[in-house]
Amino acid sequence: VQLVESGGGLVQPGKSLKLSCSASGFTFSSYGMHWIRQAPGKGLDWVAYISSSSGTVYADAVKGRFTISRDNAKNTLYLQLNSLKSEDTAIYYCARADLGAPWGQGVMVTVSS
Amino acid sequence: DVVMTQTPVSLSVSLGGQVSISCRSSQSLVHNNGNTYLSWYLQKPGQSPQLLIYKVSNRFSGISDRFSGSGSGTDFTLKISRVEPDDLGVYYCGQGTQYPFTFGSGTKLEIK
Numbered sequence: 643v644q645l646v647e648s649g650g651g652l653v654q655p656g657k658s659l660k661l662s663c664s665a666s667g668f669t670f671s672s673y674g675m676h677w678i679r680q681a682p683g684k685g686l687d688w689v690a691y692i693s694s695s696s697g698t699v700y701a702d703a704v705k706g707r708f709t710i711s712r713d714n715a716k717n718t719l720y721l722q723l724n725s726l727k728s729e730d731t732a733i734y735y736c737a738r739a740d741l742g743a744p745w746g747q748g749v750m751v752t753v754s755s
Numbered sequence: 756d757v758v759m760t761q762t763p764v765s766l767s768v769s770l771g772g773q774v775s776i777s778c779r780s781s782q783s784l785v786h787n788n789g790n791t792y793l794s795w796y797l798q799k800p801g802q803s804p805q806l807l808i809y810k811v812s813n814r815f816s817g818i819s820d821r822f823s824g825s826g827s828g829t830d831f832t833l834k835i836s837r838v839e840p841d842d843l844g845v846y847y848c849g850q851g852t853q854y855p856f857t858f859g860s861g862t863k864l865e866i867k
Contacts, residue, residue: 676856686796686804686847688856701855735803741794741851742815745803 643667643743645736650749653726663719663736663746671714674739677721679732680748687732690721691739704730726753757782757850761859768838769867776862778831778848785828785852792851795824795833798861799844807846808833840866 649661663675677689690710691699698710709722719736733748758781768774776795784791795808806815808824811831821836835842843866849858 678856685860686849686858688858691854691856699854740806740809741796741849742806742809744805748803 643738645738645744645746647734647736647746647749650734650751652752652754654755655727655753657726659723659726659751661721661723661734661736661749661751663721665717665719665736665738668738668743670712670717675710675712675719676737676739676741677708677710677719677734678737678745679730679734679751681729681732684732689734692719693739723751726751728753756855757784757853757857759848759850759857759859761846761848761862763862764860765863765865767865767867770838770840772838773834773836774838774864776833776835776846776848778826778833778859780829780831780850782853783828784831784850790852791827793824793826793831794849794851795822796847796849796858797842797844798847799841802844804847835864838864838866842866 644666646664674693676691679687692710707725711720731753735745735748737745760779762777791811793811796804798804812824823834845861845863847858847861
């Protein structure tokens with residue numbers, strides 16, 4: 643099982659970014675997936691979940707600004723981040739629904755002018 | 756939202772020693788299906804978190820029996836026995852009973 647995030651970077655407040663998480667080693671389409679973030683030096687903060695049938699749940703802090711989606715044909719999970727704020731600065735991890743399979747290594751998103 | 760309160764914030768232990776970490780939730784973590792979705796994670800320095808214990812007391816695949824979880828309802832404990840150098844890092848409890856999933860603030864384990 644391997645999860646590899648990409649798409650992070652430095653972005654100005656109010657701008658957008660799209661993160662990707664490429665999955666391998668398991669039947670991606672059969673599993674729900676999470677995005678979880680960790681601000682620098684801080685704890686874990688759950689962001690969003692998408693089920694195997696593409697039902698979604700969001701943390702209140704990102705609802706209406708972030709969109710989780712998936713492409714089962716490409717074994718890829720996405721997180722579209724819009725209207726970014728400084729408090730969205732964090733390492734973003736993707737993780738399988740059971741949170742047991744190895745999490746991705748994380749991708750850094752820095753929101754700053 | 757369920758608030759997860761972890762204590763202590765940090766621990767220092769000698770190699771071979773034993774430690775306990777407490778996690779308390781603001782609401783019962785018993786799901787409607789009867790399961791209690793309380794997990795423990797270890798984040799080693801510079802790494803992603805890894806699952807140690809799920810559903811209160813079940814060790815994840817490959818996790819040493821030196822790690823044990825217990826508790827019920829709102830009070831949970833992680834015990835680590837015969838502490839080894841590789842155990843250092845930050846331990847988090849987390850609940851998956853209801854959305855939003857929430858985590859404790861972490862307990863940093865240091866080796867004396």
